[in-house]
Amino acid sequence: MKLLIARPMTAAVEARARAEFDTEIRTSTAPMTEAEMLRALSEFDIVMPTLGDMFSAGVFAQVPEPRCRLLANFGVGYNHIDVAAARGAGVAVSNTPGAVTDATADIAMTLLLMTARRAGEGERLVRSGRWEGWHPTQMLGHHVTGKHVGIVGLGRIGQAIARRCHFGFGMQVSYVARSDKDVDFPATRMDSLAVLAGAVDFLVVAVPGGAETRHLIDAQVLAAMKPSGILVNIARGEVVDEAALIAALSEGQIAGAGLDVYEFEPKVPEALRAMEQVTLLPHLGTATEEVRTGMGHMAMDNVAAFVAGRDLPNPVA
Ligand code: NAP
Numbered sequence: 468m469k470l471l472i473a474r475p476m477t478a479a480v481e482a483r484a485r486a487e488f489d490t491e492i493r494t495s496t497a498p499m500t501e502a503e504m505l506r507a508l509s510e511f512d513i514v515m516p517t518l519g520d521m522f523s524a525g526v527f528a529q530v531p532e533p534r535c536r537l538l539a540n541f542g543v544g545y546n547h548i549d550v551a552a553a554r555g556a557g558v559a560v561s562n563t564p565g566a567v568t569d570a571t572a573d574i575a576m577t578l579l580l581m582t583a584r585r586a587g588e589g590e591r592l593v594r595s596g597r598w599e600g601w602h603p604t605q606m607l608g609h610h611v612t613g614k615h616v617g618i619v620g621l622g623r624i625g626q627a628i629a630r631r632c633h634f635g636f637g638m639q640v641s642y643v644a645r646s647d648k649d650v651d652f653p654a655t656r657m658d659s660l661a662v663l664a665g666a667v668d669f670l671v672v673a674v675p676g677g678a679e680t681r682h683l684i685d686a687q688v689l690a691a692m693k694p695s696g697i698l699v700n701i702a703r704g705e706v707v708d709e710a711a712l713i714a715a716l717s718e719g720q721i722a723g724a725g726l727d728v729y730e731f732e733p734k735v736p737e738a739l740r741a742m743e744q745v746t747l748l749p750h751l752g753t754a755t756e757e758v759r760t761g762m763g764h765m766a767m768d769n770v771a772a773f774v775a776g777r778d779l780p781n782p783v784a
Pocket of ligand 1: 564565567571620621624625644645673675676703728751753
């Protein structure tokens with residue numbers, strides 16, 4: 468069984484892959500080119516792709532009888548893979564749910580706090596050498612404790628964020644999802660995204676990417692937010708209409724935004740980069756050694772199950 472891993476991994480993951488499988492590991496950190504994806508489908512039994520490897524219907528159409536039988540995605544989000552086209556080509560898909568949850572929720576809180584309390588701006592001020600000292604009205608931000616947070620998509624990560632907001636910051640939690648959630652803290656499901664957006668101080672986006680959620684946060688949702696409202700996105704860039712977000716921020720319709728992901732990643736519009744009220748992180752959600760190793764092991768567990776003829780632990784529906 469030949470395995471292709473699409474990016475360099477942590478040492479622990481690379482060691483396991485090489486010990487257990489006939490493994491090739493790409494040395495590039497950039498997404499796979501179309502030519503590389505065609506080779507991957509033709510010459511390997513299993514591929515471990517990740518964010519940015521666009522396994523589209525067009526790619527599968529060019530390899531009608533792939534040697535590859537499993538895309539063991541490294542990451543919980545798999546919106547870069549056309550799952551229906553994969554299935555049509557006889558290629559199963561798995562992902563790494565759970566391994567990413569707490570780390571991504573922590574980054575959501577980082578963005579919420581940094582944006583509300585102007586931490587990025589303050590850090591830039593200190594670094595610039597222009598800070599003139601404390602005074603009672605210096606850099607007043609938005610209070611966080613006890614405020615109202617709205618979670619868009621109360622799944623694994625959404626719930627971990629809500630739990631932090633409730634237990635750590637005494638916040639009121641409201642949400643929208645496709646179904647009611649049974650959670651161990653008070654949380655109100657709102658009738659619509661617009662109602663949620665209008666009610667809360669912080670709107671945190673935690674839905675999967677893909678066609679169904681593209682531009683879910685659009686000009687109407689942003690217009691419904693309070694002028695003091697802050698948007699946080701740790702989901703996928705395409706879930707937020709970035710042009711509408713820039714307009715809403717420029718016009719003062721909302722107070723700020725904390726972003727880990729971007730619509731045309733890694734391109735970040737100059738307009739956003741110029742705004743002090745925006746916190747910009749380079750997709751750090753799961754970026755710790757432990758978490759990336761945990762994700763790698765989970766992806767590898769799917770590879771091992773596949774090789775042994777067992778059910779995949781984390782199949783993608
Ligand atoms: P999950 O457990 O599947 O949760 C997703 C939630 O979104 C579910 O509650 C689902 O509702 C809800 N949802 C789906 N479509 C919706 C819609 N159209 N409107 C409202 N709610 C909708 O997934 P997760 O593990 O929390 O991960 C969520 C996403 O976070 C991933 O898909 C990935 O793209 C992103 N992510 C980002 C990073 C990062 O580094 N920034 C790291 C990890 C993950 P139902 O349960 O009712 O269906």
